[in-house]
Amino acid sequence: MNTMVLLENVSKRFGSTVALQEVNIEIFAGEFLTFLGPSGCGKTTCLRLISGFERPSTGRVILDGRDVTGDPPYLRDVNQVFQTYALFPHLSVRDNIAFGLRMKKLPLAETRERVDKIIEVVSLDGLADRKPSQLSGGQKQRVALARAVVCQPKVLLLDEPLSALDAKLRHQMRLELKSLQKRLGITFVFVTHDQEEALAMSDRIVVMNLGRVEQIGGATEIYHRPATRFVASFIGDTNIVEAEVLGTDDGKILCRLEGGLQVLVRARNAPPDGKILVSLRPEKIRIHKTRPPGENVFRATVISEVFKGAVDDLTLRTEGGLELGVLDTNEGSDEVEFDVGEDAWCRIHPDDVIILGG
Amino acid sequence: MGYLLPGSSTPTSATPRRTPGPAGWLLLSPLLLWLGLFVVVPTLLLVILSFCSRDPDAPGRVLYAFTLENYVRAFQPTYLKILGSSLLYAFLTAILCLVMGYPVAYFIGRAPEGRRNTLLALVMIPFWTSFLIRTYAWVTILSNQGFLNGILQASGLTSAPVDFMYTPGAVVLGLVYNYLPFMILPIYGSVEKLDQSLIEAAYDLGARPWSALVEVILPLTRPGIVAGFFLVFVPSIAMFAITTLMGGGAVPTVGEVIQKQFTAARHAPFGAALGTLLLLLFFAGLWATKPRREPEPID
């Protein structure tokens, strides 16, 4: 795969605050890449470094093989969909969309043709002569998208473009965006703090926190194999438990969790030693009325239960006093109902105990 | 791609028609009373006076007999010429104020929020002193034995005094100096409200700084520009104190001529006619720069 954007050892300071620290990110041509993280994590700064609204304090920004670190935004082949859309209120929908082509001094006929086509693509037919103030939120969203896409940028930057929409429209727009990206083949760089959005649309996700990259990977990888405590806790719910490595056996590591429970963990990299952190996803802990066969089986008492329809949200306490959140998916042949105070058998597969770094 | 879901296609920010309810009218009443007493009534009196004659026996007295004579006289070349030159000075002043004031207003409006008030105060400080003192200060700078000529001659740039005072240039300088804040403040108001992301969007779409200025920033701050232009242009037309003090009054301004009709010339109806014409001119100007109503949403 070709590299489209490269952030190389990029740091960014605003006064005494460090917004980005030694960030290295490679974005491939044609992929849908999402920057995910809480507010202030540096994801928007990354976007603004690519668009050119910010210059890095150190490091380089490479766009399609060219160093654009010092280039102003108007010299970069990237376009952005702004969080508040930033539609020009004095221009009609058509003139908003044509703005970029006009700035590039394209022939009038070609401009008209491309604008008409994109208006059709984003289903804005009939609204072309309206002013932005006469549009609904979803319509504005599509104008903003059309205005950026019509320029045929090498990279399309999207800064939380869905956050201003209501929930229903937001879900629909996710699918729209994804399918549009597939059809156009443009590299999309998306910024969001909404993990669901990121998981649903992205080819790859860059999870950021405190100006650093925590993990880069596909949605399933990020979810199932979180590299750090932050990633594990930021994406989905999980039990994070302190543990001590006791020894290695046949590709598995034997750990003692806090509370004394001993579990086997599938070793993926060089086995660590000493104190570690492990992540146990609640839905990966299976509970049974009777003792199941296999490894990593332990007893625990149900101390709370919340029925949530498709799942039961339980809290269990092991004999050693460790409290674990468990999601009972109410599936399979096993007995379903657990009451508070009842004892249960729990089991977690060695593959599902994740050792966290950092 | 069918987007037009019910509930999402309703334009959210189209302005509704505003007609005040009873409480609204009550709240508006002080303003309406003020406008009526101090704007509408005097204006009507002025218009009525402009159609009156003078008492031939006691010329200071007005005779309520209808005549068009005052308007006929007002359209004589002399008065049209005076009006024209007054408008020209005022226009030049407004343009210069715009050219000088816009960058200042833009700079202040885009400055960090905490610093804006300080910068605005700096713009206003000279105007805490009396207008006459400020203008006389310019006289001491610009006169033949003044500060500027002193510097020019001491530095050997000129050998004889240059005439700065009592020239059209001095008049425009005085007007620009006195009215610049009236340009800066409304433009600042517009610039301050300008969403930074709109400027970024322009750059993002390939606009170079000049294009961004012409295509986005200027159109979006137009209300401030129009307001500032009129706030400078209108009083400049009639501001005869500066034309007299700094221009020597060689060409009378329309404000001065009107004032003299009410005093020395003792022909108030003629002064009223000139005033009415000026007023009509302002209204025409307002109408010409009025914002055009945007079409309402189709649905």
Add this chain to the structure above:
Amino acid sequence: MNIIRPSAFAALLACALLATGCDKKTAGPETPISRETKSPGELRLFCWSEYVPQTVIDKFTEETGINVYVENYASNEEMLAKLQAGGALYDLVQPSEYATEMLIKEGMLLPLNKANIPNFKNLAPEFVGMGYDPQNTHSVPFMGGSVGIVYNKERIKTPVNGFGDVFVPEHAGRIVVPDDAREIVTMALDHLGLPINEINADSLAAARTVLTDWLKLVKVYDSDSPKTALLNGDVDLGIVWSGEGALILNESDKFAWVLPREGAHLFVDNLAIPKTARNKAGAEAFINFILRPEVSILISEEFPYTNPNTEARKLLSPEQLANPASFPTKEEWARLEIFHDIGGAASDIDGVVTDLRAQ
């Protein structure tokens, strides 16, 4: 984006209306005058700006306990308009000679009780019983003055004896004249030897012909402070009030004063009591106070016009008395003439001067 509009439009409307009636010179201390606040110990003086020294007013209050409230005007017509409009109650006004004549003609002044003004006897005979009020029944002179020529001796080498010597092509762009249509037309009428108080179409046409050439040469029109342009070197000669002329001579010996040989305007500013006065006794006491020699010289010191008070002149210094602008010689005095009310001709005069200035 249109939020600013309504307020901007209101502001514009307000400006448009203000622009039709603004005045620069009435910035004096304004005192609201109404019947309610009236008490016997108050005197309301309506006078020219910068003409009655504050020291004189303070002294009067100190002596009599009468508080003096001062309001200023910048032209006789402004004062007349305010009196004619009614409502404003003044105890004392300060009209010039032709304005005094008009006020008497319109019956707007109270006759003076000379018994209350014993100091009337101090007035010089030439200032008593002048044409506008032959018996001084309604007015007492405050100060007199003339309209003459001041020129810079260093820059003007040709002799200057009259208006005809001022308005020559060599002086183009070096002249200041009063911003006053009647004074300007009077210069031309005096130059032509025509009567200055009987203005008709013929005399106005003749004056116009003269002024067509003259006004082209003028650089500055200034009634308020013509000395500024002269002292700053922006102009080299001009027509100024004698009080201003006297100040210029005091300030710099580069300048010379000439009373035009063709004749010139003699103005006399008087004190008079309007019919609506509430404190006539106080007003007469003020007039009598002003006529005291030791008070009168206070006025002369600040405003060196022609002091009409014989007894006061005795207290002035030889230098003050020697100032040719303040005190014209007998021959010069004979050349001076006061203004009379010219009625509707005021507008014609204004039309001619405005027309010529706009050329």
